[in-house]
Amino acid sequence: MDSELDSPIRKRPLDTTQTTQSKKNNTGLHQKYQSSREAILAARDLIVIASQLSHERAEQSSLLNLFQIFREFTEKGQVRYASSIIASQVATLENISKRIDNQTKTHKPAKPAQSPQPTPSPQQPVQLQQAKPSYAQVASPRTGETGKSEWTTVQKKTKPQGPNQRVQALRSRQLILIKTVQSPISPLRIKDAINNAFGQKGVEHKVIASVSLSKTNQNIILTTMQSFTGQYLLDQRAIWEKEISFSTAQLNQSWFKVC
Known part of the structure; x- marks a missing residue:
């Protein structure tokens, strides 16, 4: 009685029946194989x-794989074969995870586009309305930093002209020089001489188109x-009159008959 109280752990009795049965089975297997x-x-x-006894396809497939290993x-x-099955399964899982x-x-989901917040516009100083330049100021030559006058030509958009308008436009570009002494002339030489004279005065573009x-x-x-225009030639007569001999210069007006 004292020995039972002194032992801290009470041991479970050994199942001798199960142990004996397993030994018999192992002995039977050794005798069979x-x-x-x-x-x-x-x-x-x-x-x-x-x-063959299984009726489920998944179970049959697993048993056949196990049979292949044996x-x-x-x-x-x-x-x-087992390692190849495992490798194929791993590769399949990797492909599925990548997909x-x-x-x-x-x-x-696309992020909603944020509408731009309106930025406060800076206060612009009130500009005083400048007076438009007059026609006299536009026509007068303006002197730049170098002191040279700027030649500006203002061209207007012209509408398609009829025959009469074309004739009038051509006459406005002509100047007639009346000779008192008849002498042979060279139209090309006169044209080049007048254009060179204007070029020496700072006119970049050619002035004379033809001499006839x-x-x-x-x-x-x-x-x-x-x-x-012909009026421009008449106004700038001092530049080119030395290049040709003539008595008077006349604009080609509609009432003037060119002889």
Whole structure:
């Protein structure tokens, strides 16, 4: 009685019946199979029977895979099929995970576009309205920093002209020089000489477009470029009159008859 109280742990009695039964089973297996190969072959046959008895496809597939492993081990002494199955399963899982990642990336909800916040416009100082320049100020030559006068030509958009308007436009660009002494002339030389004279005075563009004689060869007709007029030639007579001999200069008016 004292020994039972002194022991801190009460041991469970050993089940001798179960131990004896397992020993009998192991002894029976050893007597039935003489080698490990015979036991493995018997296990392979049992797997085949189990696959035939199963009615589920997934279970049959698993049993056949297990049978393939036993067959490879018994025939070749290797277990490569199991590793290949595991590798293929791992690769399949990796591919599935990549597809899921790609789908989640492509189907991400787009962020709502933020409307730009209105920025306060800076207060602009009130500008005083400047007076428009007069026609006299526009026509007068303006002197720049270098002291040279700027030549500006203002061209207006012209509408399609009729025959009469074309004739009038051509006459406005002509200046008639009346000669008192009849002498042969060179139209090309006169044209170049007058243009050179204007160029020396700072006019960049050519002024004279053509030089011709009248029907009776008594007068000389100077025709300017479209950006100049006969009145301009008459006003700038001092620049070019030394390049040709004539008595008087006359604008080609509609009432004036060119001889």
